Amino acid sequence: MHSVSVNLEPAQYLAGWRPETGNLFLPTLSESRVGEAVAVRVGIYGQTIRATLFGKVGLVRRVGRPALPPGVELVLDRASLPAAGFLATAARGEPVSFRERAPRYAGERRVSVQHAGATFETETLNLSEGGCAIRWPGQLPLVGDVVSLRLGTGLFAPVARAIVCWNQPGGGAERSVGLRLVAEGRAGRAWRALVAEVARSGARAA
Numbered sequence: 001m002h003s004v005s006v007n008l009e010p011a012q013y014l015a016g017w018r019p020e021t022g023n024l025f026l027p028t029l030s031e032s033r034v035g036e037a038v039a040v041r042v043g044i045y046g047q048t049i050r051a052t053l054f055g056k057v058g059l060v061r062r063v064g065r066p067a068l069p070p071g072v073e074l075v076l077d078r079a080s081l082p083a084a085g086f087l088a089t090a091a092r093g094e095p096v097s098f099r100e101r102a103p104r105y106a107g108e109r110r111v112s113v114q115h116a117g118a119t120f121e122t123e124t125l126n127l128s129e130g131g132c133a134i135r136w137p138g139q140l141p142l143v144g145d146v147v148s149l150r151l152g153t154g155l156f157a158p159v160a161r162a163i164v165c166w167n168q169p170g171g172g173a174e175r176s177v178g179l180r181l182v183a184e185g186r187a188g189r190a191w192r193a194l195v196a197e198v199a200r201s202g203a204r205a206a
Contacts, residue, residue: 002029002032002036002037002038002039003038003039003040003041003144003145003146003163004028004029004038004039004040004041004144005040005041005042005043005144006026006027006028006040006041006042006043007042007043007044007045008026008027008042008043008044008045008091009044009045010044010045010046010047010090010091010092010093011091012027013042013044013087013088013091014088014091014092016073017084017087017088019084019085019088021075022075022076022078022081022084023058023073023074023075023076024053024055024073024074024076024084025071025072025073025074026040026042026071026072026073026074027069027070027071028040028071028072029057029071029072030060030061030062030070030071030072031062032057032060032072033057033060034057034058034059034060035056035057036056036057037054037055037056037182038054038055038056038057038072038074039052039053039054039144039146039163039182040052040053040054040074041143041144042087044087044090044091047090047091049086049087049090051083051084051086051087052080052083052144052163052165052180053074053076053080053083053084054076054077054079054080054163054180054182055074055075055076055077055080056074056075056077057072057073057074057075058072058073058074058075059072059073060072061073077182079130103128103129103199103205104126104127104128104205105126105127105128105195105198105199105203105204105205106125106126106203106204106205107124107126107127107198107201107203108123108124108125109123109124109127109194109198110122110123111123111124111134111149111150111151112149112150113134113147113148113149113150114147114148114150115141115145115146115147115148116141116145118138120137120138122134122135122136122137123135125176127194127195127198128195129181129191129192129195130180130181131162131165131178131179131180131181132162132178132179132181133176133177133178133179134176134177134179135175135176136167136175136176136177137175140167140168140169140175140177141164141167141177142164142167143164143165143166143167144163144164145163145164146161146162146163146164147161147162147163147164147179148160148161148162149161149162149179149181151187151190151191151194152190158186158187158189158190159187160181160182160183160187160188160190160191161181161182161183161187162179162180162181162182162183163179163180163182164177164178164179165178165179165180166178
């Protein structure tokens with residue numbers, strides 16, 4: 001999965017956003033291939049709002065001109081559509097009101113993490129359908145890094161991809177990382193089942 005950050009002028013964002021189809025043109029990632037999954041941290045110049053959008057490359061423009069720069073058209077995943085709409089609202093200079101996030105539960109569950117060629121075991125600090133916070137031993141990953149979470153044991157345990165949304169330095173076990181899950185199919189079902197199990201256990205809201 002490609003992961004980049006980009007800042008756009010308000011008019012530039014609005015020109016590329018197609019709410020009727022859920023597509024967004026971005027003047028970046030022109031080296032990508034159609035069908036590749038991407039995560040893009042988008043900022044609007046003059047606004048404090050930032051959002052990470054997830055989707056797949058639907059079109060690549062490798063050569064451009066001033067009115068049509070190189071870039072990609074993303075087919076955003078359904079979970080990213082509200083965030084894309086918030087960005088459009090901010091780009092128009094209108095007040096932005098975020099919806100309440102999905103329920104998040106405090107709970108420790110063992111997970112196997114793979115990042116930068118290393119694999120280690122750790123625990124979650126809290127979980128929701130959209131992601132989790134985990135303890136992180138060793139050097140912290142960068143925001144935007146892609147990690148894999150093995151959900152269960154055994155050779156055929158489902159593996160979910162996730163994007164680092166924030167990292168928290170600290171001493172020893174104090175280090176933690178926030179992850180946004182990009183999980184579909186069997187991995188998505190396994191993650192939702194894990195969150196439901198934590199919710200049924202009576203875990204407090206986080």
